[in-house]
Amino acid sequence: MDANGPGYDDESGAPPIYELRLYLAGHSPKSVRAVENLRRVCEEHLPGRYRIELVDLLENPQLARGDEIIAVPTLVRKLPVPVRNIIGDLSDTEKLLVGLQLRTASGRQ
Amino acid sequence: MAATMHPPGTAPSIRSAVAKAPTGIQGFDELTGGGLPGGRATLVTGGPGSCKTLFGIEFLVRGAQEFDEPGVLLAFEESAADLTQNVASLGFDLAGLETDGRLVIDAVRIDASEIVTTGDFDLDGLFIRLASAVQSVGARRVVLDTIEVLFGALGDEAIVRNEFSRLLRWLKDHELTTVITGERGREGQLTRYGIEEYASDCVIVLDHRMQDEIATRRLRVVKYRGSLHGTNEYPFLVTDRGLRVWPITSTSLTYAVSTERVSLGVPPLDEMLGGGVYRGSTVLVTGTAGTGKTTLAASAVDAACVRGESALFVSFEEAPAQIIRNLRSVGIDLGRWVDQGLLRLWGERATAFGLEAHLSGIERLLEETEPTVAVLDAVGSLSNVGAEAEVTSAVVREVDMMKSRGITGILTSLSHDAQRESSSVAVSSVVDTWLLLRNVESDGERNRLLFVMKSRGTAHSNQVREFLLTDHGAELLDVTVGARGVLTGSARLAQAAEERAAAAERSAELERRRMAFARRTAEVDAEVAALRAQLATESAELDLLVAEESRGVSARAADRASLARRRESGSAHAAPASRDG
Numbered sequence: 001m002d003a004n005g006p007g008y009d010d011e012s013g014a015p016p017i018y019e020l021r022l023y024l025a026g027h028s029p030k031s032v033r034a035v036e037n038l039r040r041v042c043e044e045h046l047p048g049r050y051r052i053e054l055v056d057l058l059e060n061p062q063l064a065r066g067d068e069i070i071a072v073p074t075l076v077r078k079l080p081v082p083v084r085n086i087i088g089d090l091s092d093t094e095k096l097l098v099g100l101q102l103r104t105a106s107g108r109q
Numbered sequence: 110m111a112a113t114m115h116p117p118g119t120a121p122s123i124r125s126a127v128a129k130a131p132t133g134i135q136g137f138d139e140l141t142g143g144g145l146p147g148g149r150a151t152l153v154t155g156g157p158g159s160c161k162t163l164f165g166i167e168f169l170v171r172g173a174q175e176f177d178e179p180g181v182l183l184a185f186e187e188s189a190a191d192l193t194q195n196v197a198s199l200g201f202d203l204a205g206l207e208t209d210g211r212l213v214i215d216a217v218r219i220d221a222s223e224i225v226t227t228g229d230f231d232l233d234g235l236f237i238r239l240a241s242a243v244q245s246v247g248a249r250r251v252v253l254d255t256i257e258v259l260f261g262a263l264g265d266e267a268i269v270r271n272e273f274s275r276l277l278r279w280l281k282d283h284e285l286t287t288v289i290t291g292e293r294g295r296e297g298q299l300t301r302y303g304i305e306e307y308a309s310d311c312v313i314v315l316d317h318r319m320q321d322e323i324a325t326r327r328l329r330v331v332k333y334r335g336s337l338h339g340t341n342e343y344p345f346l347v348t349d350r351g352l353r354v355w356p357i358t359s360t361s362l363t364y365a366v367s368t369e370r371v372s373l374g375v376p377p378l379d380e381m382l383g384g385g386v387y388r389g390s391t392v393l394v395t396g397t398a399g400t401g402k403t404t405l406a407a408s409a410v411d412a413a414c415v416r417g418e419s420a421l422f423v424s425f426e427e428a429p430a431q432i433i434r435n436l437r438s439v440g441i442d443l444g445r446w447v448d449q450g451l452l453r454l455w456g457e458r459a460t461a462f463g464l465e466a467h468l469s470g471i472e473r474l475l476e477e478t479e480p481t482v483a484v485l486d487a488v489g490s491l492s493n494v495g496a497e498a499e500v501t502s503a504v505v506r507e508v509d510m511m512k513s514r515g516i517t518g519i520l521t522s523l524s525h526d527a528q529r530e531s532s533s534v535a536v537s538s539v540v541d542t543w544l545l546l547r548n549v550e551s552d553g554e555r556n557r558l559l560f561v562m563k564s565r566g567t568a569h570s571n572q573v574r575e576f577l578l579t580d581h582g583a584e585l586l587d588v589t590v591g592a593r594g595v596l597t598g599s600a601r602l603a604q605a606a607e608e609r610a611a612a613a614e615r616s617a618e619l620e621r622r623r624m625a626f627a628r629r630t631a632e633v634d635a636e637v638a639a640l641r642a643q644l645a646t647e648s649a650e651l652d653l654l655v656a657e658e659s660r661g662v663s664a665r666a667a668d669r670a671s672l673a674r675r676r677e678s679g680s681a682h683a684a685p686a687s688r689d690g
Binding site for chain 1: 234235
């Protein structure tokens, strides 16, 4: 892993765009909570630098296989690489930030 | 051979009310009375390398190929490519089945290091994947291999446990027959995460252990709700046609039986057995070293080939070429039958493999050769391979294999102690005919005796016979019973010579008497003839006298008449004149 953390693109120096995909199964309370939590954190920490794609596996079950999804909700950080999987309704903001590598486990940004 | 021959396992020996999904795994369905509980989940657990994945895959492959039940494999540990490659050597074409739409392999890759959990979640992703796969092929069978990976990877054990339980309910609701593999836990736990409490219908434990430096795989049905099942540990084997379980104690005794007799190639022995042994029965030949067990077995094989039947001769002690050479010295030419393709000679050291591999090999030979007579020489050699009880069970299984195929089996076994009438392998109770060969030592030589210890369904002879190996095969001789008991070898010959001498003497005496009588008869006849001759002479003399006398009377009468005439004429004659004077 990059010593500076992957939050910054070393070559251009510009902060990278976050490409996020959130896998859900229907409109369960868990799904709704996960979407709300994700939008809130992104607006707060990645304003203007993120794209969120929502995938409902009930509508596209075959997509579960492609991204190796077993649990829902699962948030996949497609970019920047490496791909990260974050499972759960994203209610623990600290863990979400660590998972997105917007913050290290010790709490530094 | 009777037409109603059951292959093993077709006659259901275990009944139950639970619908069964046959696994197609050789021997397994027999011991569970038909397979796994249909529409329910079965836990298959075992240590690393215990073949639990293979069990699951064979369950799917056989289901798709033989029972028209497509399947889904959710693989948590290996990639689809790895799995396909691993089982290709067992003849399982996973890729082909996938192409034909009878199987879906979904390899679920979980990398715990890439996963962060935050907050509540469920396993709907997995459910959706599974449901989609099941739907795509109309699956009736599911294998989850090894789902315990989820417990380690997803962290929150309470959620995973709850979801796992929900998954099993879902599988049951959809009446999917499921195999869940699990890793054996420490300290006697069936599984590492205790998932056995969820799979409550059927639990199977696989084991792979070393015993006396021989690796043996074992299978045990720990639990089978609503069904009787064999409770023993059953050895099993990975063959090139999949798993093979050996359910010895569940083998039902449903052989077809024949009343036809077949010759063992030694006519006097056939006679002792009432015309030979029944076709499809099993003959055990025991004896100490060098008593002619192999030769006797070879005679039976030779007789079968003479009848034009195919035969199999398996030796655990000698190489085929050596068997042919040695038997030629007693006038049995097995080489010609090998050349004609009637006989298959197979030699291998029993110690080369474990008992299960050995059994599998024998079964393969029986299937390939389809003999009517098969010889296993000598089953005692297996004692080097396993513990006594295991060897006995292996031999019993060999007997079953032959009987179920209607093959007349001949087993030889070395017994070490001539006085103890037992073989080194305690199988005498499962064989139909037991021939005991014994060496007796007397007058500075060893001779062989043959006893018929038992022969089921036969009024067999209670006589002891002397067994001879001649340059034209095995022969049986009636033993001579002399003043000192049973006589064999030169003692028998000496006794026979004495008897011949006595008989010769008796006949010479008779001849002498007969000649004396003849002589006496001749003498008497001669005397009678002489007397008759004398009598005849006397009779002739008498006749002569009678004749002379009658002639004299008539002459005198004539004289008197002539004299009278002369006197009447007066002419004197000198002679008649004297009458007047």
